[in-house]
Amino acid sequence: MNKNPSPLAIVTGSSSGIGEALSRQLLERGWRVIGIARRAGVVRAPDYAHVQLDLENVSGLREALDAKVRPLIPSGEISRVALVNNAALVALLGQVDQLDPAGMLQAYAVNTVAPVVLMGWVVRQAGPKIPVRIVNVSSGAAVDAFPGLGAYGATKAALRMAGMVMATELEMNSGPKRDVTIWSYEPGVVDTPMQTAVRTSSAETVPIVGMFKQLHAERQLRPAEIPASEIVTHLEGDGYPRFSEQRFLLGG
Numbered sequence: 001m002n003k004n005p006s007p008l009a010i011v012t013g014s015s016s017g018i019g020e021a022l023s024r025q026l027l028e029r030g031w032r033v034i035g036i037a038r039r040a041g042v043v044r045a046p047d048y049a050h051v052q053l054d055l056e057n058v059s060g061l062r063e064a065l066d067a068k069v070r071p072l073i074p075s076g077e078i079s080r081v082a083l084v085n086n087a088a089l090v091a092l093l094g095q096v097d098q099l100d101p102a103g104m105l106q107a108y109a110v111n112t113v114a115p116v117v118l119m120g121w122v123v124r125q126a127g128p129k130i131p132v133r134i135v136n137v138s139s140g141a142a143v144d145a146f147p148g149l150g151a152y153g154a155t156k157a158a159l160r161m162a163g164m165v166m167a168t169e170l171e172m173n174s175g176p177k178r179d180v181t182i183w184s185y186e187p188g189v190v191d192t193p194m195q196t197a198v199r200t201s202s203a204e205t206v207p208i209v210g211m212f213k214q215l216h217a218e219r220q221l222r223p224a225e226i227p228a229s230e231i232v233t234h235l236e237g238d239g240y241p242r243f244s245e246q247r248f249l250l251g252g
Helices: 017-028 058-072 101-125 150-172 193-199 209-217 225-235
Strands: 006-012 032-037 048-052 078-085 132-137 180-185 243-246
Touching: 006 017, 006 101, 017 032, 017 225, 032 058, 048 058, 058 101, 078 101, 078 225, 101 132, 101 150, 132 150, 132 225, 150 180, 150 243, 180 225, 193 209
Parallel strands: 006 032, 006 078, 032 048, 078 132, 132 180, 180 243
Antiparallel strands: none
């Protein structure tokens, strides 16, 4: 990695979809990137480091971050820090009365608990004068009721609220004010493996599966590169409130 001060981003779910596209775009713009995913990395670049980590193992997550990620953070060479909580588990599909309790715990671990742990860890690691931009990749299912996506929507709603609370706590902190902001970002209906999983479900599991099939048939899925570009623009910006969010409305 180069020696000049540069921005550093930690991107979860960096082995595919939005996370992979985002990592590549950040590297093109001079960022250093640490990717975290349970699978092996696919990005190859001098300023990219990959950490293979299962975010479901939340009981040992802080220790794993200290052991595997902290050594990759250069000391005194960072102009700003970004965290993009992009990794998510959508394997638990189904109507609420059919949901498996163990599967719900797995979904909450990956989609809610791990991102919350990462938010706190990154803020503690960053120097007090370094700008920090946190992006929690959310979903319309976090604020609207989508039949069959109850577990996924609940985990994203919980993460959205955790971001709001953390922003309020940062604002109330009696110490020196830090430039730390949190953005809850809805990328829309994106052409990723997650969408494939939803689209190939049965109507009994996801009653609105027909809508997702129609969006795919009509080529209305967004390429991962588009939300990745929107996230890059946000990460490089300034003057945000502590907490803000971007909704994505179909047809809007």
